Amino acid sequence: MKLTDLPAFAPAHVTGVIDTHDGDLISNRLRELGFVDGEEVRVVGRGPIGADPLLIQIGFTRFALRRSEASRVLVEKAA
Amino acid sequence: MDALTIALVGNPNCGKTALFNQLTGARQKVANYAGVTVERKEGVFHAPSGRKVQVLDLPGTYSLEAMGPDEIITRDICLGRRPGETMPDLIVCVADATNLRLHLRFVLEVKRLGRPMILALNMMDAAKKRGIWIDTARMEAELGVKIIETIAVKAEGTAALVAHLDSNIAPHVPEVKESGDLHTDVRRILDASVVMPQRTSLIDDRLDGILLNPFLGIPILVAIMFVVFQAVFTWAAPAQDFIEASMTWLGVFVTQTLPDGLLKSFIADALIGGLGSVIVFLPQIIILFFFILILEESGYLPRAAFLLDHLMSKAGLTGRSFIPLLSSHACAIPGIMATRSIHDVRDRITTILIAPLMTCSARIPVYTLLIAAFVPERSVWGFVSLQGLVLFGMYIIGIAGGLTVSLVMSAFRHDKSEHPLIMELPSYRMPHAKNLAIGLGERAMIFMRRITGIIFTANTLLWVTTTFPGKPEGATGPAIDYSLAGMIGHLMEPIFAPIGFNWQICVALIPGLAAREVAVSAMGTVYAVSGSDDAAVADQLGHLISSQWSLATALSLMAWYVFAPQCLSTLAVIRRETNSWKMVGITAGYLFTLAYIFAFLTYQIVSRLS
Numbered sequence: 001m002k003l004t005d006l007p008a009f010a011p012a013h014v015t016g017v018i019d020t021h022d023g024d025l026i027s028n029r030l031r032e033l034g035f036v037d038g039e040e041v042r043v044v045g046r047g048p049i050g051a052d053p054l055l056i057q058i059g060f061t062r063f064a065l066r067r068s069e070a071s072r073v074l075v076e077k078a079a
Numbered sequence: 080m081d082a083l084t085i086a087l088v089g090n091p092n093c094g095k096t097a098l099f100n101q102l103t104g105a106r107q108k109v110a111n112y113a114g115v116t117v118e119r120k121e122g123v124f125h126a127p128s129g130r131k132v133q134v135l136d137l138p139g140t141y142s143l144e145a146m147g148p149d150e151i152i153t154r155d156i157c158l159g160r161r162p163g164e165t166m167p168d169l170i171v172c173v174a175d176a177t178n179l180r181l182h183l184r185f186v187l188e189v190k191r192l193g194r195p196m197i198l199a200l201n202m203m204d205a206a207k208k209r210g211i212w213i214d215t216a217r218m219e220a221e222l223g224v225k226i227i228e229t230i231a232v233k234a235e236g237t238a239a240l241v242a243h244l245d246s247n248i249a250p251h252v253p254e255v256k257e258s259g260d261l262h263t264d265v266r267r268i269l270d271a272s273v274v275m276p277q278r279t280s281l282i283d284d285r286l287d288g289i290l291l292n293p294f295l296g297i298p299i300l301v302a303i304m305f306v307v308f309q310a311v312f313t314w315a316a317p318a319q320d321f322i323e324a325s326m327t328w329l330g331v332f333v334t335q336t337l338p339d340g341l342l343k344s345f346i347a348d349a350l351i352g353g354l355g356s357v358i359v360f361l362p363q364i365i366i367l368f369f370f371i372l373i374l375e376e377s378g379y380l381p382r383a384a385f386l387l388d389h390l391m392s393k394a395g396l397t398g399r400s401f402i403p404l405l406s407s408h409a410c411a412i413p414g415i416m417a418t419r420s421i422h423d424v425r426d427r428i429t430t431i432l433i434a435p436l437m438t439c440s441a442r443i444p445v446y447t448l449l450i451a452a453f454v455p456e457r458s459v460w461g462f463v464s465l466q467g468l469v470l471f472g473m474y475i476i477g478i479a480g481g482l483t484v485s486l487v488m489s490a491f492r493h494d495k496s497e498h499p500l501i502m503e504l505p506s507y508r509m510p511h512a513k514n515l516a517i518g519l520g521e522r523a524m525i526f527m528r529r530i531t532g533i534i535f536t537a538n539t540l541l542w543v544t545t546t547f548p549g550k551p552e553g554a555t556g557p558a559i560d561y562s563l564a565g566m567i568g569h570l571m572e573p574i575f576a577p578i579g580f581n582w583q584i585c586v587a588l589i590p591g592l593a594a595r596e597v598a599v600s601a602m603g604t605v606y607a608v609s610g611s612d613d614a615a616v617a618d619q620l621g622h623l624i625s626s627q628w629s630l631a632t633a634l635s636l637m638a639w640y641v642f643a644p645q646c647l648s649t650l651a652v653i654r655r656e657t658n659s660w661k662m663v664g665i666t667a668g669y670l671f672t673l674a675y676i677f678a679f680l681t682y683q684i685v686s687r688l689s
Contacts, residue, residue: 025146025499026497026501028144029141029142029146030501032141032142032144032184033141033501034180034181034184034262036260036262039262040278044284044287045287045288045291045385046293047293047385047386047388047389048293048294048296048297048386048389049389049390051293052388052389053388053398053500055287055385055504057278057279059180059181059278060177060178060179060180060181060275060278061178061180061503062279062283062287062503062504063501063503063504064381064384064385064388064398064500064501064503064504065500065501066388066500068497069499069501
């Protein structure tokens, strides 16, 4: 599933980041920031309007990602 | 020993500039958000042995694959690609010990360069407080890079680093193994050498739960801003009254003791009447910066950007524009510089163009002079000062104006591709009393230097043009009408009459281009010179204009000041940051046009109503 579909606070891990086009700089940056296969990830907050941006906990860090950015990240809910 | 050149590199917000300040005794700005440092800074210190160490402080970056102008500077220096810059002898990679999962990846990326380097593991005190246990020796072995623990905010926290730099150990060049994935290596190193009770800080979780709550977040943000502007007006009042009384006393003293003549006119009109009218605003500026510094240090600013991102994106901006625009409320110049942390070129240009619309602290003297003179001093709903409310309204008008301009710009833009946000939210931090005091001291110094520098110069020139040439023999009417300034003012008057400006305002607008506060000191001087015929001490400027101007003129001048680019330094920094005179022309052109239109509407409507 996409990170945007993950319910808040549900434990999950990343399975990958998809490129929306060749040389997608945003996807590349996301991978550099730690959105890589096997990394634990959680949605810990949502913006007040349109639930955008999302507040994402990855590794030891919190990032604000717009929905369009977060939808590049594929995740799997922890069993 | 030979001199040594070191470069501080690392992820954003890991404490490079704090380390730089501690090592070199510099007072560069530090705060708690990513992207405070956007340019290369240089400093020098002497180690105990006398060894000279030259330190480069570089903007933080997540990766050597740079995405914005700030990250490009760091990449180019690390790769030795920056023209006219020699490679540093030693790269000091700085990493936040509480954020190693992210920061170690960049350390490994730098290691791949095969340059002499060490790792400064910073914020060790914060890591201990959170129960994070790091086996430094083990990490050093796994990483293959010499590690030194530091606490950049404490004087003794950099002793080990200085001792290392002072030792004669040849800089260590780490062995470069062309291994595969950097993230895999980071996990291996962390598993071997770090034990942490939990990945997040409990305090951060709780605070974010409240401050970023979808229902409470924005009301809390508005409440904070509201309190700030109320405080600017109400808390400053006693100190302002005191300064004002001192200036009046000084004026009386000068006029009574000095013999009539040019010297007396200069001291009473240009110095006390002019500069004195600006210095009154020091307390307000200090209070505004007190709040801005607390917000910056606490880590709340990126949260505010998070809350506002969606709204700002609707207006064609990004949450990343928030911090540059908020800094522009202090001064547009650092605000425009801070846009280097906006990686999307379109967002960056839009932010630069609307930054001058944010109510900078130089407008405070203009607004508060007019508000105090024309808005009655009473409270609404029992506890809110009406004057503070009007000032708050001026800030809102500036922000709304900026958002509207940005909206219009985005409608005309052809490239509608995605604008990135991806913004790190740092851990909350208790603001340091010492940092706060230093920051406020710096701001007070900057304000005083403006007064004794640019404002003094512009105002002295103005005094000269209002005094010379003198009144011709046998002429009637006040002497200032025959002066150069008087003549210019009367020439300009027809252009500005439709927006309600009298010739005194017109005269003040010209030196007011140098800095906005000059308009106040200039009016102080113009009125003081005009009034010096009756030898009475110049009345306080506020009382004077409230009796001489109509409400429509006052409001029209405020509308003018919302938009008019009355600040040459801002235009100069736009030229430097965009490298384009065209952009300067567009900015100045659209701002003057809007200023005239809005001042015209304000004047015409208000004078018909009243």
